[in-house]
Amino acid sequence: MRAFVSYFKSYSKYECKLILKTKNLDLGQTALSYGLLKFPKISELWGKKPESFEEVEIDINELPYKVRSQYAELLIQNRNL
Numbered sequence: 001m002r003a004f005v006s007y008f009k010s011y012s013k014y015e016c017k018l019i020l021k022t023k024n025l026d027l028g029q030t031a032l033s034y035g036l037l038k039f040p041k042i043s044e045l046w047g048k049k050p051e052s053f054e055e056v057e058i059d060i061n062e063l064p065y066k067v068r069s070q071y072a073e074l075l076i077q078n079r080n081l
Contacts, residue, residue, distance in 0.1 A: 004034040005042055012044060028052030 010048070012022045028050035031039055037056040038050050049055075065071035 001040050004031055005040055026052060
């Protein structure tokens, strides 16, 4: 997410506005190319979300681990808390 925000800010602050116009940049597709599941809050956009971006509702705590031993260790650690 930080990479996308850095990209947007550097794109918008570029001095030659004739070449790189922020309004011509498809932020939704750019965010998807960064693999974002949710659109980040950027102060320059004032809470606007592009129409071409669909957020994915996912609970990352329910995703299983690929290596089951790591998942078992996590469950044991959580029980001890």
